[in-house]
Amino acid sequence: MTKRIFRSIMLVSAVCMVTGLAFLMGVLYHFFGNQLEKELKAEASYLELAVEENGESVLEKLPKNSARVTWIAEDGTVIFDNKADAFDMSNHNDREEIKDAQKNGAGTSVRQSDTLGEKTVYYAKRLSDNSILRISSDQYTVIALLKQLILPAVCVLVLMILLGAFFASRLSKHIVTPLNELDLEHPDEVDTYDEMAPFITKINKQKKTIQKQLSDAKRQQKEFQIITKQMQEGLLVIDTQTDLLSSNASALELLDAGQVKDKESVLSLNRSEAFEKTIDKVLRGEHVESVLNLRERYCQVCANPVFDKETIAGAVILLIDVTEKxxxxxxxxxxxxxxxxxxxxxxxxxxxxxxxxxxxxxxxxxxxxxxxxxxxxxxxxxxxxxxxxxxxxxDENCQPYQREKVDIYNLAKDVLSRLQESANKAQVQLNMEGEHAELETVLPILDEIVSNLCDNAIKYNKKGGSVTVTVLNTRNQICLSVRDTGIGITAAEKSRVFERFYRVDKSHSKEIGGTGLGLSIVKHGAAYLGAKVELESTIDKGSTFRLIWQK
The missing domain is CATH 1.10.287.130 (Signal transduction histidine kinase, dimerisation/phosphotransfer (DHp) domain)
Structure with missing residues (x-):
């Protein structure tokens, strides 16, 4: 608003300056034109007396910077001219001012010079001998004057513009300051222009209405967010242009999406062909159910169109994580x-x-x-x-056992003693290292886990190899590790060895025996006991399995 007022003031000032300058130039030009004509008449009167008494000699004594004086005989022949050679000049009887002087005793004319941008004013007076005495002087036209005055005029104009800009800026700020200082939070307490009173009253009413609407909207939004936030299912609400109107955290987490921008298309959350087809169908008015494969997860999508009378207004999309299922x-x-x-x-x-x-x-x-x-x-x-x-x-988490204090070191030592005969047949040496560590756990399950780890370490070992069980008890954790010097496990198989019925060395599975469920029991048993299972292995050098309990 300040800029608009500033521009308006500057525009009005500029129009006034240009109009005033043009008017002033016209007045001055007319004034100086009349003044020049008066001066020429006065000079002609003085020269008339002098010529009547002394003749041409008076004219010859005129200074060089005087006005042009021409003495013309009754027949139009030029007798004398102080600015040109009289003998070279043509007959002047055809000149307007000469004709008027011969007829009326005096005559005036003005002739324009298009090349010089000047005009010449001529005044002629008839003498007693019927000769004509003519005096002329040049006067600049408006255009010529403007050309002569262009530099000072520009300087004056710039100065006026700067002064106008300064005062316009101050004035516009002064006008706008009361408006900028309006307290819209308390419009009924505002003291400003009287003309603003109806506007302030209307703002006050609208403010109260908007505050009530915002309060209701925030309350409804908060209730909706509380409800949707507690949902494990993802919820998306879109319009007919696929723009996202609402979403909850579960939906963004399921679709692995980050922060959502306002009016962002729901298709930017997931660009799979199945999701695009689901959105396309539901916005055509169809109920759609599909399953999305999201990397390592599966998500069931239930999409329902929303109708406003008979027109589709958008859609509601429900996302359910069915990965586990x-x-x-x-x-x-x-x-x-x-x-x-x-x-x-x-x-x-x-x-x-x-x-x-x-x-x-x-x-x-x-x-x-x-x-x-x-x-x-x-x-x-x-x-x-x-x-x-x-x-x-x-799997069903239904073990009929009670938790009890167990010394893991002693448990591992007992397991190795039970497997000593198998180790001797396989020509594998068994070693026990570490320290005593007590843990509240389920003894049969832990015994089964350690037995399976040690049994596998023996079966998949080499003749002359060794199996070392180590128990470490630190401030933060208890760790039981089973290290062998056997055939090792490839990187590709590390993620599969805990699968049911999966065997690393299938070619020797008949000789080795077993059901293929040992490491699966280890995985599920460790999860039941709250332990973390880690595996390190190098081909032909051996493997190390660790059970880690955080204190």
Missing amino acids: MQRDSLRREFTANVSHELKTPLTSISGFAEIIQSGFVKQEDVRKFAGKIFDETQRLVTLVDDIIKISQL
């Missing part, structure tokens, strides 16, 4: 397939041996041998079923 379904299918395969092999062997015995083709001395085979396969089935039951119990 999808993973469980996948694990269940994989587990079922693996269990079926693992159970089928020993059952097939048992069935085959029993069928051979039943057929009577087996010699009496070989019955015992076949019975041993059946027994071994049955034990394998029993072990497999036991491991499956343990995995199921850990």
